[in-house]
Amino acid sequence: MTVIYVVRRVGLFLLIVWIAATLNFLAPRLTGKDPIEQQLLRQTAQGGSVEAGIADISRVYRQKFGLDQPIWVQYGNYLVSVGTLDFGYSITNYPETVDDILLTALPWTIGLLLTATLLAFAIGSILGAIGGWPRAHAAVHWLMPPLLTFSAVPYYLLALVLLEIFAFQLRLVPIFGGYSAGTIPGLNPQFVLDVLGHSLLPALSIVLAGIGSWAVGMRAMMVGVQGEDFMLMAEAKGLKGSTIFLRYAVRNALLPQVTSLGLALGQILSGAVLVEVVFGYPGIGTVLYHAIRDFDYTVIQGVVLTVILAIAGATLVLDLAYPLLDPRIVYRRA
Secondary structure, eight states: OOHHHHHHHHHHHHHHHHHHHHHHHHHHHTTOOOHHHHHHHHHHHHHTOOOTTHHHHHHHHHHHHTTTSOHHHHHHHHHHHHHHTOOOBOSTTTTSBHHHHHHHHHHHHIIIIIHHHHHHHHHHHHHHHHHTOTTSOHHHHTTHHHHHHHHTSOHHHHHHHHIIIIIIISOOSOOSSSSOTTOOOSSSHHHHHHHHHHHHHHHHHHHHHHHHHHHHHHHHHHHHTTTSHHHHHHHHTTOOHHHIIIIIIIHHHHHHHHHHHHHHHHTHHHHTHHHHHHHTOSSHHHHHHHHHHHTOHHHHHHHHHHHHHHHHHHHHHHHHHHHHHOTTOOOOOO
């Protein structure tokens, strides 16, 4: 890997972030709606009164949030905030900052989705590897049709089915939220068990829907390596079946899976937004849902840009780490 290649990849990463950040800045403004007036009208409607001076109040708040400035000045301030990761104040929850909202929600999303994604990857890859091995037990092959079925079901639909069965009908797990009402958060066994109980059902929906995709992909890779020269050579040497399976078949079939895992980890923040909304889980998905509903576009911009940075960053790291995963890949200057 050359220094020039690394510089090019980092430059491409910065270009992608800049283009995405620009679109993120322009999209809410193309709607033509005033977020300040929308928020004030919502508050007055909830209060059952009509605010006569709503235009004057809106003008004051527009000055406070810098929305009265020319669009190019707002864009410049926005780029500075992107560079410093300071997204300003939330319009709906003022004076709470967007950074505070994100920092509160990120641990919930990462804890749930990261664990569920890694579990789905591990279980699915193992089942797919065994299912694609011709010497595997016949019972393993019967698992593929159900896995294919689960892989075709969206996260949120599977979440609704599990919610109906295990929460409403059997009443085995909590229905809503990240922890029980009245519970004081803290690093104690009672709170940890409460959080695990609330996260069980959303995690199960993600794992069940993800296992099928990982298993199908791994099985295809295992079938693809069966006729390769290194496999024929290993069999000609008389190596044990377990050695051929692990060191030759799985090791080579796993590389594309690792690539997909890197991209999946980058998409964790956006991969199961609707699952969090269905279960009322206090993560990034729920924050984005409420921000869109309330047209709080400072929060929308913060969430979307965080997702963009996560995906682009994961892609960059994976691209730079590829030669380390597979020594056959060498980046040279053309």
